[in-house]
Structure formats: C-alpha cells, structure tokens
Amino acid sequence: MLRTFSADGERGDPGRAAGNRGPERRLGPLVLGAPHAQEGIEQRPAAHGSREAGEDFIIQLVLAGRLDVDTYGAIGRVGAGEIVLFDMRRPRRTEACEVLTVVFRIARDALEAAFPASHLLHGAVLRPPHAGLLAETMQVLCHHGSLIPEAQGERAARVFAEMLAITLHAAGWQPGRAVPAGDPAGLARARRLVEMRLASADLGPALLAAEIGVSRSRLYDLFKPLGGVSRYIQERRASRLHDLLCAPHETRSVAVLAYAAGFATESHASRTFRDVYGIAPGRFRRLRREAGDAPGALPSPDVMADGEALVPAEP
Template sequence: MSTPIRFDSTDFPENDAEEIWREGLNAVFEIQRPKDPPVPFRAKMESWPLGSVLLMSHVVGGDVEFQRTRRRIATSGIDHYLVHCLLDGALVSTFGRDTQQVSLGSVIVRDLVVENIGFTRDAPMVTLTIPRHAIDARTGGALRMHGLSWEATDPIGLLIASHMRSLVSVASSMDEEQALVAGEATLDFVAACVLRRAERWAQSGDPRLTPVIRAQALSFIEGNLADMSLGPARLREILKVSRTALYELFEPMGGVAEYVRARRLDEAMRRLESPLHARELIGAIACAVGFMSESTFNRAFKERFGCTPTEARRRRAAGVSTGGGATAAANAASRQGEARGVGIRTAATIRSLGS
C-alpha cells in the first residue's frame, strides 16, 4: 500500500505542531499567521507521492498568508507548478498588479517561479505539486500557466476537481505501481487540459525543439554563471540559433540578460545563506557569480531581494534564514524525534519530485 505522510496538529503540543507544519511547507512558502490577537493553531495535512507528482490534502484554521517571495524562489531549490482545488473557505491570490478571488470548487494553477501571495481563511484544498519539466515534456513548454483557472461550472474544471478528490479517496489503498500509474495518468490529463486553455509564448520554427534548446540553454547558463562573457552572443554561439530564436526562447523570462542576472543573484543568495560559504567574502561571492564590481552587485542584490548581501548574511547568522537547508532540517529532526519528522519528510518529498 502507498504510505501517506500524515500530520494532525492535535497530535502535538501547539507550539511544536505549528513548527512541524511550517517545516513541511517551508520548501515552498514563507508563512504569516496573525499574532495580535494570537489564534490557536490547528491544521491537518496528508500527502501521497504518485511518481513525479505529489498529491496533498491540506487545511489550516483561521487566516494565513502563504508568500512566494523572491527570496524564497531563490533559495528553495524547486521549480514546480501547484494545481489547487478549493473545497471550502476563502482563497485570494495576488501577483503583480493582479488579484484573483478563487471560487469554491474551482481549480487554479500557480507557477512557483512567480512571486505571489495567497491569503486563505479556513480553506481546505487538494493540491497537486508537479515539476515543471514533467508538464513541459507533455506540452512542448513555453506556456503561460500562472493564474490559469477553471470554474466549478466549467465541465473541464469539474473533471479536474473530481479527479483530484478521487485520488485522495483511493491514494492510501494503492500500491507503489498503482501510485506510479495514477501519477502518470494525472500528468497526461492535466497537460491535455492546460494545452486547451493556456496561451503559448510566440515562437518560430519547430515547437518540438523548444524544450530541448531551452534545456540546453539553461544548463549552460547554470554551469557558467562566473563567466563574464555569458550573454546573448555566447549563447547563440553555443546553441547555434538565430538572434530572433534566442529572443523568443527567453522572452517569457524577460530576456537573456535579465535571466542571467537573476540567476546570478539567486545563486549569490544561496551562497550567502549556506553555512558552507559562511567565511567567504561578499566580494568573492559576487565575483564567483559573474559580477565584475562589488558595488554593482550590491545594488542589483538589494533591488532583487530588498536587502543588502550583508543583511542577508546577518539574517542567516541570526537564525532567521528562510532557506530551510539540510542542516536545519537535521537539527530539527534530532530535536523533535522521528515521530515529529513529518514536516521534514514532506519538505524533502517536495524538493525531490522528478529528480
């Protein structure tokens, strides 16, 4: 049988329960709950790995803000979509200048590389966590999926919501092979649905080649962040594509230069929050991620994250880093014992999807 990861706040003292719950979602969100007046914490969470998909049933009482911040995007180490089905309560999502009021029974998609804030109130929901490459492999990629939604009155939306609820009802009774089949079938189904609804970024040439070229481009960028010559000309040389094709490939990401700059800054944040780089000078980190000038790096870093590199390092040293690294997880596991490691196991499962 497929063994779910279960959490119920009533099984633990209140302070411990909230800490364990936060650990489970720390891979994805920064979480804010009301402090004045304090609200008693209550939550339930149950998740089932289905191959490269994670199915989760989740509810937390009261008002909660789930923040996917630029800092969290940089340090979480995940590149997934969330597909939510709202069962009750209230859910409002904001991203950029847009606000989306989610109706009961509807299905919505969230892209975890997009900054957004979700506000919930007593909102049980079912969620599919899906690695980006798992959808891209089935759709050809280059889809605008963040904010995509189906109302409960939409026949396709009703089918998706019914499928997600059905998965929850049978997931615990499936063996590993059945769970894998269910996960692959769910991926095929979701991909077919988004293909009919999502807009595709404009592109020329054979669209089947786009995911391959994109993967090559992103892999090259990740391995060459320190290369000062990394830019459009270098990528065109490596990929053997035209200027127009390269522009279209990176247009959804704001362009080649913007994407490279963002990845360099994200890698810098990761190093600043890593104990392995605690003794490394900030100037050395700036150079290691491809910045020629420390002052230019400092300005760009503050623009992206709202704090200076020095302030980011001080936060980590003070114990308020939000990266949720393996060392912190190991310390928490030791402190709380194996029975209380449910949050850590949930976070580890989210991070390992599709790997």
C-alpha cells in the same frame, strides 16, 4: 461532503494561515497531501533555499470558501470549483476565507514535458466548466492514490501532467502545441541554461546550441512551442526584471535592474516589459510605491498581459 487534501509542503508564519496538514503521499514527481482547511494570510517569497522546492509548481483546487490571490503583478479571486497554479520560484500572497482545498505539488520537469510554457502559469486560474476536468482527476487521486503501486508513481504523475495540459489547452491557454517529439530533455536543458545565463550579454541561439550540443536549426525546433528562442529569452528577462521590481528592499534604478536582468539597454527592457506585462517598468514600480508596496495594492490585472494576469477580483 467532499474530502479535502493538501500537498504544498509549506509552513505558514506563526499567526498566519491556519490549517491542519497531514502526511503527504508521493507518486514520483507528483506529491499528494492530506485533508486541508485553510484560513487567514500566507505570504511566500520566491523559493531560495532548497533547489528541489524551487523546481515545483503548486496546483490548488478550492472546494469551498474564497481565496484571494496576489502574485505581485496581478490580483484575483478563486472560488469554489476553481483551480489556481503557482510557480514556487516566484512570490505570492494568499488570503483564505473559510477555504476547503485540495493542493498538489508537481516537479517542473514533469509539468513541462506536457506543457512547455510553464512561464505563463504563475497565478493562472482555471474556471468551470474546464476546471472540472482536472478537479475530478485530483479528487480521484486524493481518495484512491494509495492504491497506486510505488513502482507506477512516475507513470501516474505523467498521466496527471497530461490531464493538466489538456485542461489548460481546453481553457484556451497557450501554447497549443506539444514539445517536438523525441527530445523533451533537450528543451529542459536549454531552458535551465537560459536561467543560468540570463544576465549574460552573450546569451542567444548560438551559445545555447553549442552548450547543449544541438544544431541551431534543431534548437529553433525545440523552442517553437514557446514562440522561438529569442522571444523566450526576452520573456524570461522581462520576468526577471518584474521580480526585481517587486523585491521589497530593492532601491536600484530601473536601468540598473534592466542590466541585471540581461537587457542591453533600458529602452529595450522597457519595450519588452510592456509587451509582456502591458505596462512600462517605471510606471509599474511607481504604482507599487504609491500603493506603499502593500501586497494586494498593486497594478490591476487589466494592465497586465493576458498570460500573466489573474482575472480581476470580484468587487
């Protein structure tokens, strides 16, 4: 029987998901965990406290059982042999039924060096046969990761990130192009600045280029894999608006939340949100309220954008 490992480093609420979690092993920016059986409900807000925790992604392979996933925008089911990814900056809820699992955690910068479009990956599900590429890699590292010298940890993490990117590309996830050669750090700096200045009306190519010390043409080259500078900024603002709409105690109007997310007008916010998620923000909020904001009772994935939605849950 296959052994299972966990490395998300999180702790569930009392009486929620049950499982025995052992010590973790770190390979540079990649964390491997101990055998893990998961049962019950876990509900995670977006990471707020530790900056380091919020910079990580979770890669969870289900070996047996069923994992129902709710990313507060899409719902789905992950079965044996399938892999789901979570962005720890964003909220999620899972319900495990007799799950045996392997869970890795990887730093955002390490992942984005291989796959720049990390903003597409919260709730992404990899299914067979493509999931097998990454699943085998995960199990090999689980069983034999202790043989890797500490000095080679960074290298091992890069290899894992590349295999994750290869698997995503093979499964049809975008973008299909790599970061422009020679400056992954420049793209990472620009993206961090976008997050810091997202609510600012001045945020744009001119500001970004000046702040990170590159020409505007070089900035455009850096963001080509993500669809362009302006498109990336608007997608991030739509994501920020989405998270605000999903906040349990948020009562401000859609217009106020749109401004808080950095949009100049409510109409622009509505168009962009619809382009990204396939539904207007007002309707998205209304459907959530009609469902009582209950996790799991959300707009179905068929009204979400392909890059954000989980596949529909099985009946």
